[in-house]
Amino acid sequence: MRRRRQKEHVGEAIPLSSLRGGRFPMAVLVQTLAVAEYLSFHRAALALGVSQSSVSARIKALEEDLGIVLFDRNTRGVRLTEAGRCFVDQVGEAMGILDRAIKIAGMQARGEAGELRIGVHALTPGCFLDRLLERFHIDHPGIRLQVAEGTAREAQFMIREGRLDVAFGACMHETPDLSSRVIWRDRLMAAMPVEHSLASQPVIDWDQLVDETFLVCYSGTGPQVHDLIVARAAGKWLTPTIQRLDVERSTLLSMIANGHGISIFAKEGAADSTANVAFRPIRDEPETIPFSAIWSPSNRAPALLKLLALAKNMR
Incomplete structure (x- = not known):
């Protein structure tokens, strides 16, 4: 039965849905990738800091659960079967996606990646706002700046609807449901x-x-x-x-x-x-004419807070 099931999987994609929902512990997937890299249960165990017997037992249980043989074992070591190579390739790809997702989520939480949507009345070369956005882009290259032009009234609506993170404009008056701060003044x-x-x-x-x-x-x-x-x-x-x-x-x-x-x-x-x-x-x-930033007090995005802090320092 095992040989027949293994043969059915040769060259086919192993459904990664089985990796979701906790069917296989993450540890056994990491150990499988390590054995595939070192082609040795002993060296893989040393690299991971666990016992060889633990690695061998977990991978054996994984093979039984999948109904396929991932590794051919002999006295000279181990090698991947064709089905094992297919499985390892997919798991490696999935782990890479997961690793990138974790890194991106961490960067966004720290305000180092993501998107910042900014409303402006206009952008002219060399003006304070132009210098502010240029400096912010240099300091935080992982954050994409999406800039939209419009009136102060339009910007306030878009902030309330969550379509803008912050808007800069002239003579913006304080409104009860929005936060504002004078950023710079001009004649x-x-x-x-x-x-x-x-x-x-x-x-x-x-x-x-x-x-x-x-x-x-x-x-x-x-x-x-x-x-x-x-x-x-x-x-x-x-x-x-x-x-x-x-x-x-x-x-x-x-x-x-x-x-x-x-x-x-x-x-x-x-x-x-x-x-x-x-x-x-x-x-x-x-x-002089005040130019203000306006944003939602409920928006605590790290990237927004960093932009406001930079604007305060540059002022």
């Missing part, structure tokens, strides 16, 4: 065509902009820019003309360069500008 700059009459001045004031047409995006920091312009005009002069646009930052800059209007940017955003756009600081702007 406001007015962006205008280089031919604009105000472009010749080193600094400008808000009241010099009341007759201008402001171009503001729907996305990114557009909503915050819109509210800021309205707030600065309140009680002083009529709200300037504000044109809302469904465009990206690069298109907005091109429209400014071509004379369609002006806009407001953070100082860091001026670094990546077009050749025909002038940025001038606003002298009577009362305060």
Whole structure:
């Protein structure tokens, strides 16, 4: 019967489902791999620090349970049977998968691997957020950064739904169910065509902009820019003309360069500008603009905590 069952298994895959559910102890599988490597029960036992009789008895019981002979034994040593070689190959592959799973799980638990989903209003070369993500990637190369652009409102929804781990944006206000922290601050700059009459001045004031047409995006920091312009005009002069646009930052800059209007940017955003756009600081702007991180207080992912710690240190 054993010979017939062994013959049926020759060259066929041994179902690894039998390895799951605890049918075979892990120890006997490790010992089988060791005997297959050393082709000696004695040397395998020495390498594992167990008795030769224990190894021999366990593998014998395994063979009886499987109904196949894994090793041919003789006075000169042992060798794998064809069925044994098939079994050992599969067990080795399964053990490799298990070993990788354990290592990856450990790395994720320590914040050394995995994925971090980040919402941003925009990324410009050299800005604080760009430097932060670059530094984090250098320090933690095993963590994939998934970056999505959107408005602060969209980011908050995605955090609540678990689709983002953290979002960075301008003027984010605290909400009862989310955690937030100011990460960095920046000055406001007015962006205008280089031919604009105000472009010749080193600094400008808000009241010099009341007759201008402001171009503001729907996305990114557009909503915050819109509210800021309205707030600065309140009680002083009529709200300037504000044109809302469904465009990206690069298109907005091109429209400014071509004379369609002006806009407001953070100082860091001026670094990546077009050749025909002038940025001038606003002298009577009362305060710098805060840029905050916002995340769910229930999210204690190690990678997120490391990013927040790095942002605090870089600030």
